[in-house]
Amino acid sequence: MRLSCPFCGPRDSAEFTILGDAGVTRPDPDAPDAPAAFFEAVYLRDNPAGPHREYWYHGAGCRQWLVVGRDTVTHEIFDVTLARRP
Amino acid sequence: MSGYRLPGGGAIDRTRPLGFSFDGRPFQGYAGDTLASALLAEGVGLVARSFKYHRPRGVVTAGSEEPNALVELRTGARREPNTKATTVEIYDGLKAASQNRWPSLGFDVGAVNSLLSPVFVAGFYYKTFMWPAAFWEKVYEPAIRKAAGLGRGAGLPDPDLYEKANAFCDVLVIGGGPAGLAAALAAGRSGARTILADEDFLFGGRLNAERLEIAEKAGADWAAEAVAELASLPHVTLMPRTTVFGVYDGETYAALERVADHLAVPPPHQPRQRLWRIQARQSVLAAGAIERPLVFGGNDRPGVMSAAAVRAYLNRFAVAPGRRAAVFTTGDDGWKTVADLIEAGVEIAAVIDARTGIAHDHEALAAAHDIRLFAGAVVTGTRGGRALHAVQIRDAGGGTRTIACDLLAVAGGWNPNVALSTHLGGKPEWRADIAGFVPGPALPPGMAVAGACAGRMNLGDCLADGFRLGAAATGTTPPEAPETGPDATTATPLWRIAGTRGKCFVDFQHDVTDRDVALAAREGFRSVEHLKRYTTLGMATDQGKTANLNGHALMAALTGRGIAETGTTRFRPPYVPVAIGALAGPHRGPDFKPTRLTAAHGFSAEMGAVFTEAGQWLRPQYYPRPGESDWLESVTREVKAVRGDVGICDVSTLGRIEIQGPDARHLLDLAYCNMFSTLAVGRARYGVMLREDGFVMDDGTTARLGPEHFVMSTTTANAARVMQHLDFLRQVLRPEWDVQCASATEHWAMFAVAGPRSRALLQDLLGDAFDVAGLPHMGAAEFRWGRARVRLFRLSFSGERAYEIAVPARFGQALMRRICDLGATPYGTEALGVMRIEKGHVSGPELNGQTTAADLGLGRMMSKKKDFIGRVLAGRPGLCDPARPALVGLKPVDRGRRLRGGGHFLRPGAAPVIANAEGHVTSAAYSPGLGHWIALGLLAHGPSRHGETMLVHDPLRDGDTLVEICDPVFLDPEGSRLHA
């Protein structure tokens, strides 16, 4: 499998590490329901069969965190964007 | 069977005879021979015993689909089992041996399994060896392994080298037969980067095996000219002896190049095999087709051979596989074999054509050569022991005849070789007109299928396909395909022959018969996937290349379904077996992963250091001196040197991360559980980092070198992980912050200089460059010292007055040497460990991913004034429970006893069961200062239990030891030594 890094171009998947669901955001730690929200964010993850957005890190390349749109069934990669939102 | 070499012809070099041996007997072949062709030429028909029933077996095919002729190759450390004689190129001195027989190939005791065949039917593993379970490991499995099996590994380290390489191309053409050559020509002429890979050592595929004509030339000559043209094109790479064995995501193909398998020993500095990872924008799959066997009684007897293989042996290798042949065909294809046998002068005993209407020119051919022709007839059985003597046929009228022959050529139709088209989940499609599965529409991205592999069996179509798809892959106009001679290939499928005698094999390699398929159908294992698992059909090393369709068609007939509806199984990589050595490549033994050496490694080695692995790093563990009897004596001396004088330890393996920017302090506040934004410039602070789930991730010291410049230390093990974590925090969680991180681990060499004399030594060293006495505890400074930039920190892991001095890596070795010249004793990770245990500092065994800051006695470090990663979940009731095992110190009640890590805490008298375990010992050391062993551990309610006596239960080593629970700081709790 190869990922097209916005900086480095198409590179072998061995250069990347996956973290997981990019749809999860870090909850507000000061909200009254923070413990439940953090528990949800850290432990209760979906495992969809089909399109998925994931965080990948190009550790052996540009060291950027990327958001990869990937189909978990066909392994098709739709797009790769920088995780940092300007 | 009694094969012989034809007097002329063939793509062999008769001027280069090669001697080889099989089962110790000497033989001779020629350059260009495979082991199979050379054995057949020498009249050797029996080459193997079958897997389950130990039936005598001969060569059936002339390619990598061979199910029978598996042999052991070479001897000693190079011995390799299960190599296919049909693909092995002979070389002078080759030693081959049959396998799976005892005591000899001709007389095999295991053949008695044939008599026990009712026991060995489908599902026999599941049924026969069910009870008692304990028998499996001790009785059943060893017995089965001895009786059945596929050759022996060498059992010695492989002496050869294996390589990995990458290739990139616009068009990868898989298979060098007519379609593949045409595709490569079309792509190569356009200037595209083209790779043509073929598993054979000779390009041309069936053009070498058949007497075909292209552009009024012999097919083999046309192939040779095509190869010459390809070799002259600058962007074309020809890869013979290279099997593309897998298709992967991202247009990635895996291929194995057999660089030196055709030589006795690889040439100097050459690998034996090379594993290629090929990136190809487009590929043309021109893998051809495989002739399928017919299912009749005794169809596995040596002498029964694929009719296409017979042609390959006649035409390419100039070998007649027998002296009196019969041909059994279901279509026109078998008549090519008839013609080629006539041409070679081999006597033909009979042609058995299962069809009733036989074309006039076939009839005329038979008549002209006085060959007995049985139309509408079938072979119902074979006679002979270890070689074919006769076949039994049933003619159109139902009469039975016996025909003496030593070779039966069987033409059952062709199965397109779809394997690579299914590796990414593609589903083959049934084509009734050719009675075979072809690649379905869901092909791997970028792949097109050409020629026989796509079900176009005729030579003209193969060439046209290749030219068309090679041109399409490069966006060019296809060249005009040359004229070809006639090449009709039609077959009427014949899946099962009624009323045959003897075992009818479907899967030769796994000894699966038609009765096994029938049993599976009766017992309800009717889906092709169930059939496969229940009978092991197609599960042998050949993945059922010759077997699957026959098995599936039988199942379709038995269950009253069509073949399309019954379906077929998919193939998986690798297409052919690939040696683990090739997959591992050079990454074996110590080269499994890179070895990282610190800048001062050479000096430590000079000082006699014993090294230990820390991840990829080698770190000095201790520095034995002459006269020291064991490691403990050396380590004790090193500890005493530090505590009484001064020592130096190479700590360059700790991760170092430069953090700069206006928001650097915010990043540290978010990453660490304690506060860093208040840290003054020129000071350092110990920090603890949590994961978001509230557990400790890493610890280390971070110093502030400027208002917007910090340098962080991580543990050796977590350096990369912390870097990734910080990048996540700043890029993903706080992209608005202006802060940059850079790994600087390898840029600096760093040494701990510890002991009461450390200050004086460093002052001697640095002279006027820096006032060491002016650096306070937890101070940090950066200054120039001659040509070097120096960073000096006053930090202590040992509890002594201590410094960490860092210089650019290129100065590291000189610096360590200089410090030792000034009288410092080098110490390693063992002494470091002893001293940190004496001080109760936590390290790897305590930072095990399951401990919280509170568990480690660091709970009060967690700031209440700011947010940090892990804060919310660290506050979960379960993580704040005082019953959680927490850090304690321990001393043996009997001070003479040794302590070791890993033992479990039990209350004295409690039963040694896991429910009674209250924690465990994490780290232990002999304390030279205290004169006895000490340890750290994690004990439930630990901090409130100082003074209690507990039992450390260690059933694996020293048994049980009574210990006294105490404060984890054994030495100098008030910290006065830091300022000595």
Ligand SMILES: [Zn+2]
């Ligand atoms: Zn990148």
